[in-house]
Amino acid sequence: MSARLLSSQRPSLASRKASSAAQAALICACLGQLFLLSFGGCGKSAKEAESTPTSGSLAVYAAPAIASVVQAGADEFNRLYAKANINVYSLDSRAIVDSIIYRRADIGYFDRNLTEAESLAVVQSRKHVYRFHLGSTVATWIAHPTNDVNELDSLQVLSILTGKITNWRDVGGNDENIDVYLPPLGDGAWIALREFFGDALAQVEAHYWPSDSAVVTGVANDPAGLGFVGRAIYDKRIRRIRWRHPLLEEAVPANIGALQEGKYPFRVRLCYYTIADKTDLASGFLSFMASNAGQRLIADNGFLPELIPVRIVNLTPSGDQK
Numbered sequence: 001m002s003a004r005l006l007s008s009q010r011p012s013l014a015s016r017k018a019s020s021a022a023q024a025a026l027i028c029a030c031l032g033q034l035f036l037l038s039f040g041g042c043g044k045s046a047k048e049a050e051s052t053p054t055s056g057s058l059a060v061y062a063a064p065a066i067a068s069v070v071q072a073g074a075d076e077f078n079r080l081y082a083k084a085n086i087n088v089y090s091l092d093s094r095a096i097v098d099s100i101i102y103r104r105a106d107i108g109y110f111d112r113n114l115t116e117a118e119s120l121a122v123v124q125s126r127k128h129v130y131r132f133h134l135g136s137t138v139a140t141w142i143a144h145p146t147n148d149v150n151e152l153d154s155l156q157v158l159s160i161l162t163g164k165i166t167n168w169r170d171v172g173g174n175d176e177n178i179d180v181y182l183p184p185l186g187d188g189a190w191i192a193l194r195e196f197f198g199d200a201l202a203q204v205e206a207h208y209w210p211s212d213s214a215v216v217t218g219v220a221n222d223p224a225g226l227g228f229v230g231r232a233i234y235d236k237r238i239r240r241i242r243w244r245h246p247l248l249e250e251a252v253p254a255n256i257g258a259l260q261e262g263k264y265p266f267r268v269r270l271c272y273y274t275i276a277d278k279t280d281l282a283s284g285f286l287s288f289m290a291s292n293a294g295q296r297l298i299a300d301n302g303f304l305p306e307l308i309p310v311r312i313v314n315l316t317p318s319g320d321q322k
Contacts, residue, residue: 053284055083060285061096062088062109064211065188065230066270069135069301070109073289076297086285092210094186100275101125107274107282111188111230114273128276134289135303139189139230139266140254141241142216144223149173151251153244154265158197160226163205168224180206181218181227188268189230196265230268232256232302256304270303 050056062070067090074086091099097118099105103125113131114122122129141157143149149172152160159165160178169175183189185208194201209215212229219225220237232255233240242251243264258264272286288294295305 051279051281053280053287054081056279056281057085058087058279058281058285059105060086060088060107060109061091061099061105063093063096063111063188064090064213065111065183065268066109069270069298069303072301073285073294073297076293077285077288080288081284084281084284086281092184092187097122100129100273106278107272110271110273111268112191113269113271122273126275130274130276132272132274132286132290133269133306134272135270135295135298135306136259136267137256137270137303138232138254138259138264139192139228139268140233141243142219142227142229142233142238143241144219144225145237145239146223147173147239149241151242151244153246154196156244158200161193161197161201161204161206163203166205176224179222179225180204181215181222181225182206182208183212183215183228183230184208184210187230189228189266192230192266192268193228195267256302260304270298270306
């Protein structure tokens, strides 16, 4: 069974109210039954009873920068376990946080760690939330193929972002004003910038775009463009810019080898967040992504794997179960 990658938009306020009213009606209708189940010593809820580590249906929300690797994991899991149906929805990080807070989702894949405020909001709503790091990749500086600049250092980048350098000729390029394209505030690539530059990025001169793909398209159509995307990228429409490290003789390419060696500073994380009462299938999918097979899949999709301790569950293929 093939998984689907679905683009989702954040619901409007009216649809949220309608959804909340529908949820309230459903809760009221089922309250008596749930009360009896809670005090009658009954077993799992209906949702849990329909789910095993290798069967059932599961909606997974993933930030756009990492949605492709999560999609690849879901496709492989669904191929291995015929009774599993995992669907991946691409949604920006803040929308995923909202979905978890308002109980529209139980799990989410992020390209960054949650902020302190986001973590507090989730915990207040859902009581317990757990984080697992599954891997990481590079955030990449890109330019138009006709641009003569091959590398940039930290002072040059900071000066460009804060508006102190506005022309390509000041960094060895053509006499053109620099157009900066950045992904949405709060996404993994933006957090990578803040982690490196800190408070020096209090004010940034840039165009903000809704996704990495939009940044790539913008730079590909703009000979004066400079973009930053939250993944390793190989696209003939753009050219990757190397990072000039002050202690190294040669500029560093944006790849996971340089990231692993500590030579490249901009890291985007593949983080899995889940609440305590996740379904068995959610546990099974997490175990798969953290297994040797899942970590190899993560590596094949341009990420540096990160082995983590997780609860071991039985992932015997459905055809082999008795």
